[in-house]
Amino acid sequence: xxxxxxxxxxxxxxxxxxxxxxTVIIQCTGPTGPMGPKGNDGQDGLDGLDGINYxxxxxxxxxxxxxxxxxxxxxxSLNVPEITDEIYYTGAVLVYKLIEIDPKSFNLLPYTYxxxxxxxxxxxxxxxxxxxxxxxxxxxxxxxxxxxxxxxSFKIVIIEGIPLATLKTMVNINDFAAVSRFLKIDNGxxxxx
Numbered sequence: 001x002x003x004x005x006x007x008x009x010x011x012x013x014x015x016x017x018x019x020x021x022x023t024v025i026i027q028c029t030g031p032t033g034p035m036g037p038k039g040n041d042g043q044d045g046l047d048g049l050d051g052i053n054y055x056x057x058x059x060x061x062x063x064x065x066x067x068x069x070x071x072x073x074x075x076x077s078l079n080v081p082e083i084t085d086e087i088y089y090t091g092a093v094l095v096y097k098l099i100e101i102d103p104k105s106f107n108l109l110p111y112t113y114x115x116x117x118x119x120x121x122x123x124x125x126x127x128x129x130x131x132x133x134x135x136x137x138x139x140x141x142x143x144x145x146x147x148x149x150x151x152x153s154f155k156i157v158i159i160e161g162i163p164l165a166t167l168k169t170m171v172n173i174n175d176f177a178a179v180s181r182f183l184k185i186d187n188g189x190x191x192x193x
Contacts (some may be wrong), residue, residue: 008084010019026133055183056082059098062133064148073121073136082158092111092164093126095133096176098153106176108134131156159183 003091060078067074082086083093121136133154137145157179159167167173170184179185 008169055157055159055185057180057185058082060154060156062148062152062154067135067148069135069145069147071145073134074148075135076133077135078131078154078156079129080126080156080158081129083126083128083130087158088126088128088161090161090163092159092162093131094157094159094164094179095124095126095131096155096157097122098155107172108176109154134174136166138176139144157183157185157193 041102058080062076062078066076069075095109097109097111099105099107110121112122113120117140119138121134121138123134125132125134135145135148136150138142155176162170164173172178
């Protein structure tokens with residue numbers, strides 16, 4: 001019986017200690033104190049261009065005779081001296097194809113057009129100093145690329161100091177008009193090759 005009384009006593013002591021501790025913790029909060037001193041600003045992140053235009057845009061017209069290839073695809077290399085080592089490693093290169101259907105638009109490469117059994121692919125590979133354009137058609141699962149019959153126009157946008165992954169977080173690169181506004185590309189002064 002003495003053991004039961006001792007157990008009961010220690011149980012009551014524990015409960016009372018817990019309640020006393022909770023009362024002290026609750027009573028320790030008071031009114032909000034005065035505002036502390038203003039802290040230093042953190043380092044600014046990349047939030048857009050600072051008004052200096054680090055881009056150039058060039059339109060290349062590719063004649064049918066410039067393409068080489070066969071039914072497996074046609075290729076053309078364009079000399080683009082604006083693609084320097086610095087651009088290649090720390091910048092971005094975007095290529096858009098002019099679509100001559102109303103309303104006219106520039107579509108970002110790689111570009112895929114599917115119409116029933118026909119699939120048209122356009123892509124590019126960028127290198128220091130030049131770009132390879134790739135044109136391919138597949139009909140019912142078989143390579144069936146005809147030689148390009150008409151002039152094709154491509155707008156190449158070269159961006160200094162903003163890697164492509166960063167640029168994608170800043171603007172929808174699929175929308176040429178948005179890219180043009182964001183990078184302040186002056187379409188009237190673009191070089192035509």
